[in-house]
Amino acid sequence: MTDVQQRADAGVLAVLLDGEYAALRARAREFLVEHAAFHVEAESLDRDAYRDRVRDLVVEAAARGLTASGFPAAYGGSEDFGGNVAAFETLAYGDLSVLVKFGVQFGLFGGAIHQLGTTRHHDAWLADIASARLLGSFAMTETGHGSNVQAIRTTATFDPDTDEFVIDTPDDDARKDYIGNAARHAEAAAVFAQLVVDGTGHGVHALFVPLRDPSGATLPGVRIEDCGTKLGLQGVDNGRIWFDGVRVPRTNLLNRYGDVSPEGVYSSPIENPDRRFFTMLGTLVQGRVCVGGAGITASKVALTIATRYAAERRQFGAAGQPETVLLDYGQHQRRLLPLVARTYALHFAQERLARDFHEVFTAGDATTERRRRALESRAAATKSLATWHATRTIQECREACGGAGYLAVNRFAALKADTDVFTTFEGDNTILLQLVGKGRLTDLKDEFGSLDGVAMARYIGREAAETLAEKVIARSVIERVRDAARGHDEGEPGGDLLDPAYQLRMLRTREERITGSVARRLKAGMDAGVDPAEVFSRCQHHLLAAAAAHAERIVLEALLTKVEAMPTGPERDLLAKVGHLHALSEIERDRAWWMEHGRLSTERAKSVTRAVDTLCRELRDDALTLVAAFGVPEPLLTQEI
Amino acid sequence: MTDVQQRADAGVLAVLLDGEYAALRARAREFLVEHAAFHVEAESLDRDAYRDRVRDLVVEAAARGLTASGFPAAYGGSEDFGGNVAAFETLAYGDLSVLVKFGVQFGLFGGAIHQLGTTRHHDAWLADIASARLLGSFAMTETGHGSNVQAIRTTATFDPDTDEFVIDTPDDDARKDYIGNAARHAEAAAVFAQLVVDGTGHGVHALFVPLRDPSGATLPGVRIEDCGTKLGLQGVDNGRIWFDGVRVPRTNLLNRYGDVSPEGVYSSPIENPDRRFFTMLGTLVQGRVCVGGAGITASKVALTIATRYAAERRQFGAAGQPETVLLDYGQHQRRLLPLVARTYALHFAQERLARDFHEVFTAGDATTERRRRALESRAAATKSLATWHATRTIQECREACGGAGYLAVNRFAALKADTDVFTTFEGDNTILLQLVGKGRLTDLKDEFGSLDGVAMARYIGREAAETLAEKVIARSVIERVRDAARGHDEGEPGGDLLDPAYQLRMLRTREERITGSVARRLKAGMDAGVDPAEVFSRCQHHLLAAAAAHAERIVLEALLTKVEAMPTGPERDLLAKVGHLHALSEIERDRAWWMEHGRLSTERAKSVTRAVDTLCRELRDDALTLVAAFGVPEPLLTQEI
Structure with a gap:
C-alpha cells in the first residue's frame, strides 16, 4: 500500500548520530551504565569522599582505555583526536564532575604536556598521565585574568646559576584560580607564567611544576586553598595556587614554542610574540x-x-x-x-x-x-x-x-x-x-x-x-x-x-x-x-x-x-x-x-x-x-x- | 550654572522603591542583617540541622512581628494585606529557604485557615499559627495533579455516625506531594480533598488535619516521606503525605464556602461548583x-x-x-x-x-x-x-x-x-x-x-x-x-x-x-x-x-x-x-x-x-x-x- 507511511526508526538514527566512533561510544556507555547509581551514591557522600570517588572513576576510565585516543601510541594511546572528542562527548551522559575532572587530567593537563612539551616531557610523563598514575592540573587562569590570558602575572624567572626557573605569584590577584584537580589530587601542574630571562619578558609560557609530594603534602613554596562550594561540579576539587620562589629545572619548560638555553638565551620558532602566544593557545583548542x-x-x-x-x-x-x-x-x-x-x-x-x-x-x-x-x-x-x-x-x-x-x-x-x-x-x-x-x-x-x-x-x-x-x-x-x-x-x-x-x-x-x-x-x-x-x-x-x-x-x-x-x-x-x-x-x-x-x-x-x-x-x-x-x-x- | 547636571540620588530612589511600607521593610532588613552569616553557616550543616535552623529563623521572624500584617488583630496581627506582601518581598533579599518556609507557614497554611475557615477555626488556631507555635502545611498538590487542582483525588468522606470526615489517599498518584513543612516540622495541614457526602461529590474543599503528635511522630493513618534532594531550597522540608482512613471532626472542615450539617446536608453560599472552586482558590491569591x-x-x-x-x-x-x-x-x-x-x-x-x-x-x-x-x-x-x-x-x-x-x-x-x-x-x-x-x-x-x-x-x-x-x-x-x-x-x-x-x-x-x-x-x-x-x-x-x-x-x-x-x-x-x-x-x-x-x-x-x-x-x-x-x-x- 503506497499510503502506508513508514515511520523513521530510532535505531537507524542512533547509528547515524554515533557516527564513525560508534564502538568507542558504546564502550563509554557501558562504563556509565556500570556506574549509573553514582549520582545517587554521591548525594550521601561528604565533599572529600565525593571527590575521591570522582577521582576513582577517572582512574578507572583510564584503565578502561577511554582516554587512549588522547595520547600517542608510544605512551599507551592511539592518538586519535576525533576519538578523544567522541569519548568525552559520550561520558557527558553521566556525572559531569567525573567528566570535568577527566577533561582536566587527560585533556588540559595531558594536552598541555603533549602539545606544548617535547619528547623529553612526553617520555617523562605522558604514560603516567594517560594511565592517571600522575594526576595534574592546568594552571592558567588567575583571579585577575580569566579571559585575557596574555596578561597573567605569575612569573617564571630563569636563574642561570642553578639552571632553574623560579616561579612566583606577585600578589593575590595573580594567584592561580579555579584550577581543577588542585585542591586535593594534583601532584603537578602545567603552570602558565610570564617567562623572564635576564630581565626580559618573553610572554606566556607553560612549565611542568610539581605541587605535592607522594604523601599529598604541598611542596615548599606552594600554597593551595580550596575554592569552596561552587554552583555545581562539587566533585571537582578546584583550588587556588600561590607560588613563592618555587624552583624547577630549566628543562621543565614546555619548550615546543619557546626555549631557553643553559646560557640564558631565549629562542622560538615563532618570531612574533603575539603569534607565538596564539599558536600556543591554539594547540589547546581541544x-x-x-x-x-x-x-x-x-x-x-x-x-x-x-x-x-x-x-x-x-x-x-x-x-x-x-x-x-x-x-x-x-x-x-x-x-x-x-x-x-x-x-x-x-x-x-x-x-x-x-x-x-x-x-x-x-x-x-x-x-x-x-x-x-x-x-x-x-x-x-x-x-x-x-x-x-x-x-x-x-x-x-x-x-x-x-x-x-x-x-x-x-x-x-x-x-x-x-x-x-x-x-x-x-x-x-x-x-x-x-x-x-x-x-x-x-x-x-x-x-x-x-x-x-x-x-x-x-x-x-x-x-x-x-x-x-x-x-x-x-x-x-x-x-x-x-x-x-x-x-x-x-x-x-x-x-x-x-x-x-x-x-x-x-x-x-x-x-x-x-x-x-x-x-x-x-x-x-x-x-x-x-x-x-x-x-x-x-x-x-x-x-x-x-x-x-x-x-x-x-x-x-x-x-x-x-x-x-x-x-x-x-x-x-x-x-x-x-x-x-x-x-x-x-x-x-x-x-x-x-x-x-x-x-x-x-x-x-x-x-x-x-x-x-x-x-x-x-x-x-x-x-x-x-x-x-x-x-x-x-x-x-x-x-x- | 545651568549646564551642571545634578545626578540622581540613590537614597531618594530607594525611598521611592520602598514606598509606603518603608518602616516594615526596614525592620525586615534589620532581621536579615542580623542573620547575614546564615548562608555560610548553612553550608556546614547537614540537611536536618539546616532545616531546623531555617525553622528557628521562621519562628524568630514571627517573634519579631514580621508576620503580624498577615493576621487579624484578634490573633495578634494587624491584618494589613499590603504590609504582608512587603514583608515577604523584603525577606527575599536573604536565604530563600527561610522565605519559602515562612510563606508556607504564614501565607499558605495560615492563609488557608484565615480565608477558607470561619471564626471557630480562627479562634482555635490563628494565634498559634501567627506566632509559629503551631507549624503547618498546605496540602493541595498531588503527584498526579499540580496545575489541575480541581481534579485532585484525595477524598474527605462524611461519616454521619461519628460526625467526622474520613480522609483517604486512593493511590500513589493522589498522594500529597511537594508539601512544604511536611517532611519534618508540620503538626497539622490544611488538606484539600474531594468532599463526599452520602455518596455525592461536592468538589474540592479544605480541612484542618493534624499530622503529628507533640513528640513529632506521625498520627495513625498518616504516612509522610521526604521528597529528597531538590534542585534548590534544601532548607525546606518538602514531603509526601498519604492518608489512610484519617478521621477529623466534622467541624474541621474549613467551611466559609461550603459546609456539611450534622445531618449530612451540604450547603454553600455559592451555588455553581466551578464558581465556588475558583472563589476558594481566589482567596489564596496572596x-x-x-x-x-x-x-x-x-x-x-x-x-x-x-x-x-x-x-x-x-x-x-x-x-x-x-x-x-x-x-x-x-x-x-x-x-x-x-x-x-x-x-x-x-x-x-x-x-x-x-x-x-x-x-x-x-x-x-x-x-x-x-x-x-x-x-x-x-x-x-x-x-x-x-x-x-x-x-x-x-x-x-x-x-x-x-x-x-x-x-x-x-x-x-x-x-x-x-x-x-x-x-x-x-x-x-x-x-x-x-x-x-x-x-x-x-x-x-x-x-x-x-x-x-x-x-x-x-x-x-x-x-x-x-x-x-x-x-x-x-x-x-x-x-x-x-x-x-x-x-x-x-x-x-x-x-x-x-x-x-x-x-x-x-x-x-x-x-x-x-x-x-x-x-x-x-x-x-x-x-x-x-x-x-x-x-x-x-x-x-x-x-x-x-x-x-x-x-x-x-x-x-x-x-x-x-x-x-x-x-x-x-x-x-x-x-x-x-x-x-x-x-x-x-x-x-x-x-x-x-x-x-x-x-x-x-x-x-x-x-x-x-x-x-x-x-x-x-x-x-x-x-x-x-x-x-x-x-x-x-x-x-x-x-x-
Whole structure:
C-alpha cells in the first residue's frame, strides 16, 4: 500500500548520530551504565569522599582505555583526536564532575604536556598521565585574568646559576584560580607564567611544576586553598595556587614554542610574540571542542527526560475524558521540538568540528595556518552556541517537567548546576563570539597582532571596509544579494520556505550583510576620529551579531549537508523536517532583521511562524523517536518521572 | 550654572522603591542583617540541622512581628494585606529557604485557615499559627495533579455516625506531594480533598488535619516521606503525605464556602461548583502575589552584584593602559541595563498589584466579583513575568560575572537554584498566562464554567468573536488603530520614540490586535467543526502571546504612571530614561510583530535598536545608583567579588 507511511526508526538514527566512533561510544556507555547509581551514591557522600570517588572513576576510565585516543601510541594511546572528542562527548551522559575532572587530567593537563612539551616531557610523563598514575592540573587562569590570558602575572624567572626557573605569584590577584584537580589530587601542574630571562619578558609560557609530594603534602613554596562550594561540579576539587620562589629545572619548560638555553638565551620558532602566544593557545583548542560537545550531550539528556515526561503526563482536558497528554498541547510542542531540532543541528555541526579538529591535529605541523585559524573560529562558534543552547534547553526542560523537574532524582538539578559554567570556561562565550567576529572581519591575522579591539579598529581604519568584507567572504555579496532577491520573489508567500537552499541563503545573506555593515561602522568611527576603544565599545553588540549570524549559518550548513548525504527513506524524510524546523525557528526568531533589510516581506514573515507551528505539530508523533536516537543509556534516565 | 547636571540620588530612589511600607521593610532588613552569616553557616550543616535552623529563623521572624500584617488583630496581627506582601518581598533579599518556609507557614497554611475557615477555626488556631507555635502545611498538590487542582483525588468522606470526615489517599498518584513543612516540622495541614457526602461529590474543599503528635511522630493513618534532594531550597522540608482512613471532626472542615450539617446536608453560599472552586482558590491569591515580588527582589540582588562587579572588574584594553572596566563595554551595558530597567518596571507593576490586593482583601465581601477577577488576572500576569525575569536575570548576571559568579560565596548558586521553582509553584507560569489570556477573551466568567480550553472554545463558537473582543477591551480597537496610525506617521523615523504615550500605544495596539486575532482563530476553528481540543491546541501559542502582550502593557503602564507622578528633578529624569529603555527594549525584542502588522516601518525599527544602544550608553554612569537604590543590605552582598 503506497499510503502506508513508514515511520523513521530510532535505531537507524542512533547509528547515524554515533557516527564513525560508534564502538568507542558504546564502550563509554557501558562504563556509565556500570556506574549509573553514582549520582545517587554521591548525594550521601561528604565533599572529600565525593571527590575521591570522582577521582576513582577517572582512574578507572583510564584503565578502561577511554582516554587512549588522547595520547600517542608510544605512551599507551592511539592518538586519535576525533576519538578523544567522541569519548568525552559520550561520558557527558553521566556525572559531569567525573567528566570535568577527566577533561582536566587527560585533556588540559595531558594536552598541555603533549602539545606544548617535547619528547623529553612526553617520555617523562605522558604514560603516567594517560594511565592517571600522575594526576595534574592546568594552571592558567588567575583571579585577575580569566579571559585575557596574555596578561597573567605569575612569573617564571630563569636563574642561570642553578639552571632553574623560579616561579612566583606577585600578589593575590595573580594567584592561580579555579584550577581543577588542585585542591586535593594534583601532584603537578602545567603552570602558565610570564617567562623572564635576564630581565626580559618573553610572554606566556607553560612549565611542568610539581605541587605535592607522594604523601599529598604541598611542596615548599606552594600554597593551595580550596575554592569552596561552587554552583555545581562539587566533585571537582578546584583550588587556588600561590607560588613563592618555587624552583624547577630549566628543562621543565614546555619548550615546543619557546626555549631557553643553559646560557640564558631565549629562542622560538615563532618570531612574533603575539603569534607565538596564539599558536600556543591554539594547540589547546581541544578543550573548547570537547566542552561544546558535552553541552550538546547534556541537552540530549534533558530533552529525553522532558519529552518522555510530556508523552506520559496528563493535565486538564475535556470533562469525562482522560486528561490531555502534555505533548498534545501546541505550546508544549513549541517549547520542546525546536530545541530537539536545534540539538540535531548542533550535533552535526559538532561532528563537523570534531572532524576538522582531527584532520588538523593529525596533520600536525603539516597543516596550514589558515586551516588552524578556521578550526579555531569554528570551535569558538560551535562552543558558544552549543553551551548557550545547553543552558537554555535544560532550563526549558526543567520548567516543562514542572515540580517533577525540580526533584534532584530527575537529574535537572545536576544538569543545570554542572553545565552552567560551560558558557564561561574554555573561553567565555561572549569573548569567543568576539573572536569569531574579528576573524570574520579579516583573514590577515598578522596585521591584527594582539587581536584586541583597538588594534582591529585601527586596522579597519587603514582598509576600505567594503573591499575587506568582499575579500573575507567566500562568495561575493552581490551574488548573494541576487540569490536572495530571487528567493524572495519566487515562492511568496511560503511555497519554498521548505527549500533548504532558500533557508541557507537567508542565513548567508544575514551573515554577510551584518559583517559588512559592522566593518563600515568601525571604519566610519575611526574616520571620524573617535577614540578607538569607544568605537569598539559602540560596535561590539553589532560585531557579536555578525559572529552569531556566522555561527548560525555554519550550524545549519552542517545539518543540511548531513541530511543531503543520507540515503532516501523515512529517516532522511524525518531529519529533513527537523532541518526545516531548525532553520525556520531561527528565521522566525530573528525575522525582524530580514524584514528590516528588505529580505523578507511581512506576509512571508507571518508564514514562517505558521510553518513553525505546523512543523511542531507534524513532528509531535516522532518526538519520542527523535530523543530515543540520542542514545542516552536507559539507567541514566530519571527514576521518578 | 545651568549646564551642571545634578545626578540622581540613590537614597531618594530607594525611598521611592520602598514606598509606603518603608518602616516594615526596614525592620525586615534589620532581621536579615542580623542573620547575614546564615548562608555560610548553612553550608556546614547537614540537611536536618539546616532545616531546623531555617525553622528557628521562621519562628524568630514571627517573634519579631514580621508576620503580624498577615493576621487579624484578634490573633495578634494587624491584618494589613499590603504590609504582608512587603514583608515577604523584603525577606527575599536573604536565604530563600527561610522565605519559602515562612510563606508556607504564614501565607499558605495560615492563609488557608484565615480565608477558607470561619471564626471557630480562627479562634482555635490563628494565634498559634501567627506566632509559629503551631507549624503547618498546605496540602493541595498531588503527584498526579499540580496545575489541575480541581481534579485532585484525595477524598474527605462524611461519616454521619461519628460526625467526622474520613480522609483517604486512593493511590500513589493522589498522594500529597511537594508539601512544604511536611517532611519534618508540620503538626497539622490544611488538606484539600474531594468532599463526599452520602455518596455525592461536592468538589474540592479544605480541612484542618493534624499530622503529628507533640513528640513529632506521625498520627495513625498518616504516612509522610521526604521528597529528597531538590534542585534548590534544601532548607525546606518538602514531603509526601498519604492518608489512610484519617478521621477529623466534622467541624474541621474549613467551611466559609461550603459546609456539611450534622445531618449530612451540604450547603454553600455559592451555588455553581466551578464558581465556588475558583472563589476558594481566589482567596489564596496572596501566595502568587508574594512569589512574583520575591522574584523581583532576587533579580535586584543578582543585578546589584553583577553591576558592582562590572564597575570594578577590568579585562583587556589598549596596550600600556589600565585594562578596560567591563561596564565600559557596549555589550556588557546591553546585557545588564535593560534588565535593570525591566526590574524597575516590574517593581512598580508589583507595587500596583500589591495595592490592588490590599484593597480587594481589605474590602472583603464588599468587593465586587469584577475586581476580584481583575486582581487574579493581574496577579497571574505579574507573577509569570516577574519570575521568568528572575530566572533570566540571575542567569545573565551569573554569566556576566564569569567564573566569580560560579563561586557559591557570591550568591548566584543559591539564587539560581532556589528561585528556579518560582516559575512553577503558586501556579505554573504557562498556565497562569493561559488564565490571563482566557480572561482577556471574556469577562463573562460564568459562561466559561471550568475555564478549560474546550469550554472556552465552545463559548467562542457561540459568540461573534469581534464583538466579544470589543466588549472585553476597554477602549475600542478602532480608536487604538487610529492612535497608533497617528503615532506611526508623526515621528518617523524616530523623533517620538521617547514619548511614553507612543510607547504605551504600541504595546496597547499589540495587545488588542493579538487578542482579537486569537479570538477570530478560535471561532473559525469551531465554525469549521474541528475538534475543540485541537482548536485550542493550535491556538494556544497565540493565546499565550495575547496574554504576554497584555502583561507587558500593564507593566509598562505601571512604570509610566509612577514616573509621571514623581516630582521633577534628576531622579524623575533618570527613571524616565529607565522607562524609555524598558519600553524600547520590549519593542525591539518583538519589533517583528509590529512590522508584520504595519505598525512599525523597517526604518523606524532600526531606530529603536539604535535608541536602545544609546540609552544603555547614557545610563552607564547611573548604573551603580540604580542598583544601590534597590536597597540590598550590604552584609548580604557578595564577599569575594
